[in-house]
Amino acid sequence: xxxxxxxxxxxxxxxxxxxxxxxxxxxxxxxxxxxxxxxxxxxxxxxxxxxxxxxxxxxxxxxxxxxxxxxxxxxxxxxxxxxxxxxxxxxxxxxxxxxxxxxxxxxxxxxxxxxxxxxxxxxxxxxxxxxxxxxxxxxxxxxxxxxxxxxxxxxxxxxxxxxxxxxxxxxxxxxxxxxxxxxxxxxxxxxxxxxxxxxxxxxxxxxxxxxxxxxxxxxxxxxxxxxxxxxxxxxxxxxxxxxxxxxxxxxxxxxxxxxxxxxxxxxxxxxxxxxxxxxxxxxxxxxxxxxxxxxxxxxxxxxxxxxxxxxxxxxxxxxxxxxxxxxxxxxxxxxxxxxxxxxxxxxxxxxxxxxxxxxxxxxxxxxxxxxxxxxxxxxxxxxxxxxxxxxxxxxxxxxxxxxxxxxxxxxxxxxxxxxxxxxxxxxxxxxxxxxxxxxxxxxxxxxxxxxxxxxxxxxxxxxxxxxxxxxxxxxxxxxxxx
Amino acid sequence: xxxxxxxxxxxxxxxxxxxxxxxxxxxxxxxxxxxxxxxxxxxxxxxxxxxxxxxxxxxxxxxxxxxxxxxxxxxxxxxxxxxxxxxxxxxxxxxxxxxxxxxxxxxxxxxxxxxxxxxxxxxxxxxxxxxxxxxxxxxxxxxxxxxxxxxxxxxxxxxxxxxxxxxxxxxxxxxxxxxxxxxxxxxxxxxxxxxxxxxxxxxxxxxxxxxxxxxxxxxxxxxxxxxxxxxxxxxxxxxxxxxxxxxxxxxxxxxxxxxxxxxxxxxxxxxxxxxxxxxxxxxxxxxxxxxxxxxxxxxxxxxxxxxxxxxxxxxxxxxxxxxxxxxxxxxxxxxxxxxxxxxxxxxxxxxxxxxxxxxxxxxxxxxxxxxxxxxxxxxxxxxxxxxxxxxxxxxxxxxxxxxxxxxxxxxxxxxxxxxxxxxxxxxxxxxxxxxxxxxxxxxxxxxxxxxxxxxxxxxxxxxxxxxxxxxxxxxxxxxxxxxxxxxxxxxxxxxxxxxxxxxxxxxxxxxxxxxxx
Numbered sequence: 001x002x003x004x005x006x007x008x009x010x011x012x013x014x015x016x017x018x019x020x021x022x023x024x025x026x027x028x029x030x031x032x033x034x035x036x037x038x039x040x041x042x043x044x045x046x047x048x049x050x051x052x053x054x055x056x057x058x059x060x061x062x063x064x065x066x067x068x069x070x071x072x073x074x075x076x077x078x079x080x081x082x083x084x085x086x087x088x089x090x091x092x093x094x095x096x097x098x099x100x101x102x103x104x105x106x107x108x109x110x111x112x113x114x115x116x117x118x119x120x121x122x123x124x125x126x127x128x129x130x131x132x133x134x135x136x137x138x139x140x141x142x143x144x145x146x147x148x149x150x151x152x153x154x155x156x157x158x159x160x161x162x163x164x165x166x167x168x169x170x171x172x173x174x175x176x177x178x179x180x181x182x183x184x185x186x187x188x189x190x191x192x193x194x195x196x197x198x199x200x201x202x203x204x205x206x207x208x209x210x211x212x213x214x215x216x217x218x219x220x221x222x223x224x225x226x227x228x229x230x231x232x233x234x235x236x237x238x239x240x241x242x243x244x245x246x247x248x249x250x251x252x253x254x255x256x257x258x259x260x261x262x263x264x265x266x267x268x269x270x271x272x273x274x275x276x277x278x279x280x281x282x283x284x285x286x287x288x289x290x291x292x293x294x295x296x297x298x299x300x301x302x303x304x305x306x307x308x309x310x311x312x313x314x315x316x317x318x319x320x321x322x323x324x325x326x327x328x329x330x331x332x333x334x335x336x337x338x339x340x341x342x343x344x345x346x347x348x349x350x351x352x353x354x355x356x357x358x359x360x361x362x363x364x365x366x367x368x369x370x371x372x373x374x375x376x377x378x379x380x381x382x383x384x385x386x387x388x389x390x391x392x393x394x395x396x397x398x399x400x401x402x403x404x405x406x407x408x409x410x411x412x413x414x415x416x417x418x419x420x421x422x423x424x425x426x427x428x429x430x431x432x433x434x435x436x437x438x439x440x441x442x443x444x445x446x447x448x449x450x451x452x453x454x455x456x457x458x459x460x461x462x463x464x465x466x467x468x469x470x471x472x473x474x475x476x477x478x479x480x481x482x
Numbered sequence: 483x484x485x486x487x488x489x490x491x492x493x494x495x496x497x498x499x500x501x502x503x504x505x506x507x508x509x510x511x512x513x514x515x516x517x518x519x520x521x522x523x524x525x526x527x528x529x530x531x532x533x534x535x536x537x538x539x540x541x542x543x544x545x546x547x548x549x550x551x552x553x554x555x556x557x558x559x560x561x562x563x564x565x566x567x568x569x570x571x572x573x574x575x576x577x578x579x580x581x582x583x584x585x586x587x588x589x590x591x592x593x594x595x596x597x598x599x600x601x602x603x604x605x606x607x608x609x610x611x612x613x614x615x616x617x618x619x620x621x622x623x624x625x626x627x628x629x630x631x632x633x634x635x636x637x638x639x640x641x642x643x644x645x646x647x648x649x650x651x652x653x654x655x656x657x658x659x660x661x662x663x664x665x666x667x668x669x670x671x672x673x674x675x676x677x678x679x680x681x682x683x684x685x686x687x688x689x690x691x692x693x694x695x696x697x698x699x700x701x702x703x704x705x706x707x708x709x710x711x712x713x714x715x716x717x718x719x720x721x722x723x724x725x726x727x728x729x730x731x732x733x734x735x736x737x738x739x740x741x742x743x744x745x746x747x748x749x750x751x752x753x754x755x756x757x758x759x760x761x762x763x764x765x766x767x768x769x770x771x772x773x774x775x776x777x778x779x780x781x782x783x784x785x786x787x788x789x790x791x792x793x794x795x796x797x798x799x800x801x802x803x804x805x806x807x808x809x810x811x812x813x814x815x816x817x818x819x820x821x822x823x824x825x826x827x828x829x830x831x832x833x834x835x836x837x838x839x840x841x842x843x844x845x846x847x848x849x850x851x852x853x854x855x856x857x858x859x860x861x862x863x864x865x866x867x868x869x870x871x872x873x874x875x876x877x878x879x880x881x882x883x884x885x886x887x888x889x890x891x892x893x894x895x896x897x898x899x900x901x902x903x904x905x906x907x908x909x910x911x912x913x914x915x916x917x918x919x920x921x922x923x924x925x926x927x928x929x930x931x932x933x934x935x936x937x938x939x940x941x942x943x944x945x946x947x948x949x950x951x952x953x954x955x956x957x958x959x960x961x962x963x964x965x966x967x968x969x970x971x972x973x974x975x976x977x978x979x980x981x982x983x984x985x986x987x988x989x990x991x992x993x994x995x996x997x998x999x
Contacts, residue, residue: 319551358591358632362505373624378651379617388613388658389552395662412655419651420644423627427640431631469551 002060005067006119008049008075009112012082015041016108023101031101035090038104039083042111046079057478059121063185066121066257069475073322074118074249077329081242082111084333084454089234091447092340103143106136107238114246120253123172123182123207130168130214133246134161140235141227153230160223164213171206174199184258204262207254214247215303218276225284228296229349233340236292240299241329248306248321255313256479263313270311271403275410277304282417291339291351294421295332298375301414302328308407309390315479317393322472324386327374327461331383334454335371338364341443351425355432360441365429367451374458376422377415382461387415485529486542486558486608489572490618492522493601497594505590512582515593519576519600526572526604533565535962538969540610540678548614553665553674558608562962563746563970566820566952567607571736573948574827575600577941578728581831584838585633585726592633595625596728603737612661612675612748619740620654623647626729626737633726635837646721649707649714657704657744663697664752677748684752685972691755698756701749702764708741710794711801712770719778719790727834730786734793735827739819742800746812750804751970757807765805765895771798773902780910785843786833788914789826792869792907796822796877802892802899803884809964809973811887816963817880817956821868821949825877828865828945832858836918839930845914850923855932859919861942866911868949871904876952879960 003010019038023031048054049072057068086104093100113132120126138161142154176182178200179190209220216224228236255263281301288294302324309321339354341364346353358365374383391411398404443451461468483491496518500511533541540559548556560568578596585592602621609615630643665675667689674680703714710718718738722730750757772795779791800822803815835858836851837843852859868875871882881903885896933939952959 359588362591369624369628378623379620384617384620391659392662392665395659396666408659412652412659415655416648416652420648423624423644423647426624426628427631427643430628431640466547466549466551469549473551 002055002058004055005058005060005065006116007054008045008079009115009119011045011048012042012108012112012115015045016105016112019101019108020105023105032093034101035086035093035104038108039086039090042079042083042086042108046076046083049075049079059185063183064122064125065116065119066184066253067119068478070249070252070256070479071119073472073475074245075115077245077322077325078111078114078118078242081238081245081329082107084329084450085234085238085242087446087450088237088333088337088340091444091450092232092234092344099143103140103234106140107234110136110140110238111242114242114249117246118249118253120250121184121257123175123184126250126253127165127169127172129246130210130250131165133214133243134165137161137235137239137243140238141231143235144232147230149230150232151230153227156223156230157227160213164210164220167206167213168210171203171208171210174203174206176203178203184253187258200262204259204266208266211247211251211254212273214250215244215307216300217273217303217307218280218300221277221280221300221303224300225293225296228299229290229293231292233292233336233343236295237333237336240295241325241332244299244303244306245325245329248310248325251310252318255310267311267313267401268403270307271401271407274304274307274311275407277301277307278410278414280304282414282421285421286417287421289350289352291343291354291425292349294351294425295335298418298421299332301418304414305387305390305411308394308411311407312393312397312404314393314397315476316396317390318479319469319472319476320386320389320393322475323389323465323468324383326468326472327382327386327458330454330457330461331371331374331381334367334451334458335375337447337450337454338368338371341447342441345441346437351428352432354425354428355434355436356429356438357441358430359438361443363448364441364443364451367455368429369426370455370458372422372425374462376418378419380459380462382458382465385462385465387411484542484544485525485532486544486560489522489525489529489568490601490605490608492518492525493575493597493604497597497601500590500594500597503590505588508589511590511593515579515582515597516576518597519572519579522601522604523572523576526569529560530565530569533560533962535562535965538965543610548611552613553676554613555611555676556614557610557676557678558605558614559610560608562959562964562966563816564607564743565962566816566959567736567739567743567823568604570820570823570948571600571604571607573944574731574735574823575604577827577831577945578731580937580941581731581834582728583938584834588632592629595629596732598622599625599629599729599737600732603732603740606740607743610677612665612677612680615677615744616654616658616661619737622733622737623650623654626650626725626733629729630721630725633729634724635726636724638720639724642717642720642724646717649717653704653707653714653741655704656700656707657741660697660700660704661748663700664748667693667697681751689753689755691759694753694756695759696756698749698753698760701745701753702760705741705744705749706767708744709738709797709800710771712767712774712794712798715771715775715794718794719787722790722793722830723784723786727831727837730830730834731827734790734830735823738793738797739823742797742804742815742819745804746815746967746970750807750812751972754972761805761807764801765892768798768801768805769895769898769902771795771801772899773906776902776906776910780906780913782910783844783846785836785845785848785914785918786830788845788910789829789833792910793822793826795903795907796825796869799881799884799899799903802888802895805895806884806888806891807971808887808890809968809971810883812967812971813960813964814880814883814885814887816967817876817883817952817959820959821876821880821952824945824948824952825865825868825875828861828942828949829869831942831945832862832865835933839928845917847924848918849921850919851930852919853923854930857933857939857942861933861946862919863915864946864949866915868953870907870911874953875949876956877949878953879956883960
């Protein structure tokens with residue numbers, strides 16, 4: 001038993017337990033500090049993961065847990081996401097009503113699940129990680145008990161999430177029935193004679209369906225806009241970034257670790273899903289009056305772009321995916337940090353609440369503009385480089401399968417559509433059709449700092465992408481299809 | 483900071499500095515913007531003077547690593563093709579900043595966006611790496627959107643803003659797909675976005691003709707949309723009519739040239755076969771620009787829409803020069819690009835002054851302004867005459883070279899273009915002069931004021947001076963451009979016998995060909 005490979009997960013869980021106990025034991029006046037404690041604790045874990053001299057590549061628990069470059073990338077990615085989400089939650093802690101500490105604890109537990117997902121080398125771990133991610137989210141989504149919309153979102157997520165878990169487990173059972181194993185490394189050696197096995201194919205399709213639910217890809221995307229719309233803003237951020245990235249981490253583990261041959265056969269299917277997801281997400285995001293719902297659809301579109309990179313199943317495509325994710329977390333957090341402040345002040349969640357923000361708070365307006373521009377994928381911001389790398393990787397594969405050219409075309413159409421709805425938000429910010437309230441908007445110091453940090457990173461990753469690109473290349477050195 | 487980098491970095495750095503200055507320090511903000519753009523223009527002039535026309539290849543080269551994993555590096559340099567564009571862009575940016583005096587609210591955001599736009603496009607003109615080339619051009623997209631939306635005018639402002647933004651992003655993305663396709667034609671070990679290396683690679687190992695024919699339309703239509711190639715031109719007139727003066731000057735004058743520059747810089751040298759296959763299409767489409775848009779310009783009642791349409795018509799000449807694929811024609815295009823940049827900036831600047839004075843630009847409601855506004859009228863008359871190709875202005879040698887270059891292959895197109903550009907152009911230009919400047923003075927509440935004071939006249943005078951200088955001495959542009967274009971088209975610059983008398987068709991006269999063996 002080599003616990004050192006899951007030490008980061010254990011540290012996050014331990015942090016969660018500490019926060020929980022502190023909430024029980026500490027005096028009442030200390031309690032608001034728990035959010036900052038959780039966040040700083042995560043910063044510590046992040047620092048430990050970078051400088052702590054953790055063991056390098058290896059496996060543990062009989063191959064159930066894998067540590068390699070991809071694991072390390074996702075660990076740090078999830079920790080950064082966790083830090084930012086907890087920061088956002090800390091500045092919005094009174095939104096949660098009573099039980100702010102529970103909110104942080106559940107976020108931490110879900111985060112541990114995401115990190116475990118990045119290390120999964122076995123279907124059992126895959127399932128456990130997914131449930132560890134999803135179950136806290138049922139609560140996180142419906143945390144604002146006084147808001148019917150939040151409760152409705154939680155209920156929807158619960159029902160559909162349970163359904164998708166059931167499908168996933170069924171698929172895993174079929175895979176086990178067909179092959180007699182659930183370990184990824186053993187599937188790799190078994191697969192060649194089994195490629196035509198209908199039981200295995202059916203099982204894998206169901207697993208794919210379960211994971212598509214997580215990443216909100218067509219045709220399993222229906223929950224996303226509803227749930228995003230109802231969820232509290234920090235949960236929305238965590239759901240849109242963390243949960244989606246965890247789904248992709250699992251897809252990567254499965255495709256590269258377990259079934260590279262079968263995954264290659266499914267390339268066209270993945271491309272069709274990606275194309276449909278890009279079009280659906282982008283087209284539905286047009287003219288959504290509710291901002292969170294629009295972000296939900298934009299999130300679906302992002303899943304499509306990521307899926308497109310995943311479908312290449314080569315190093316360039318996966319590197320593009322990882323960069324896109326890295327850009328996406330800061331982009332979305334910049335947007336939602338601004339929106340959180342504005343929506344709370346206005347008490348409404350329509351895009352219209354942003355009207356005149358350019359005059360009410362130039363700083364927040366600039367942060368939101370950078371975020372929306374990056375979301376649309378316009379240079380020179382990080383979102384552009386992500387989409388650029390994805391489209392480049394896809395066109396590169398066009399020689400092997402003409403469907404890649406089509407998907408590149410669809411991606412370009414998608415970007416133009418996203419320019420339309422993202423710029424519509426900028427329009428609302430700078431020259432709204434009607435703006436009633438132009439009074440200056442006060443935002444707390446930490447909210448503003450969060451906006452500044454995220455939007456500066458969006459800009460920095462676009463202008464100086466070198467370090468992140470090098471690190472991604474380093475992480476993917478061991479990836480088998482070059 | 484080197485001479486070349488400073489030209490585009492000064493405006494960008496000034497934009498960053500403005501971010502830190504409180505919005506109520508209006509004088510400081512405007513001064514910084516003016517100083518930065520003036521410095522950039524001075525540096526551009528210095529660059530132009532320091533350029534050695536006798537040397538071949540790129541001069542003032544700069545490079546720095548950026549993202550080696552992706553094969554992207556910063557690389558910049560100038561040759562005869564972008565030399566004039568950089569000079570024109572920097573001067574127009576300064577002029578646009580000067581006329582921004584009309585902006586009275588939210589100055590800080592305005593100047594930041596204007597500087598981003600100008601610095602970006604100047605950077606795009608000097609970049610020799612495809613990604614920088616693309617990204618620096620796209621830097622203008624968001625500023626254009628916000629500038630037009632917040633400070634624009636007209637009842638169709640919002641529509642025009644969305645139209646220009648969506649068209650330009652679509653065009654840019656199609657061009658990007660073409661650029662990526664070019665990149666992927668390189669063998670995997672040699673993949674780079676470095677334009678110089680791409681060009682030299684494909685000179686040595688020519689791409690299969692079928693591939694060239696497949697990739698060329700992506701670049702042609704992608705860049706074409708950015709330059710308002712007919713029938714993708716509808717964003718331009720309305721967009722320029724609704725934009726604030728400086729944005730219209732910068733966009734119509736400078737940013738629009740990016741697509742033409744891209745075609746000459748990237749598409750022609752790398753895809754010669756593709757170019758040959760698609761040039762007939764381009765020749766027909768550019769007639770759409772010259773004749774159809776000229777015709778539309780004739781029917782306009784609003785002066786800014788007339789200018790917008792005539793600007794679309796003028797780029798038709800640039801396209802015709804490219805379509806000729808001849809040394810003389812493409813050299814003419816380079817000259818037309820520079821000349822039209824100065825001209826469009828001048829005319830849109832004047833239209834902005836007119837709107838400021840009269841509150842409208844409907845020509846039927848104007849009249850008799852020659853008397854109260856003598857400097858304005860002088861500049862307007864000169865500008866409109868330059869637009870219809872009067873000798874003495876820089877447009878004339880450019881359009882003439884284009885027609886000479888195209889005569890061999892595209893004889894009837896030249897006839898149509900001459901008719902469209904010169905006859906129709908003269909018609910609407912003269913009519914605009916008559917309606918705005920002559921006739922009885924229309925009554926209005928305020929007395930129209932001329933452009934008063936040397937500092938207000940400065941931007942217009944500078945633009946006019948450039949038009950005249952390059953009209954009288956076009957060899958300063960044509961000489962370097964011809965050598966660069968000869969390299970692009972892989973033909974030798976013609977050996978020119980010393981002409982008996984200077985003739986505009988033969989460049990450069992021996993006196994300017996310094997140090998040439």
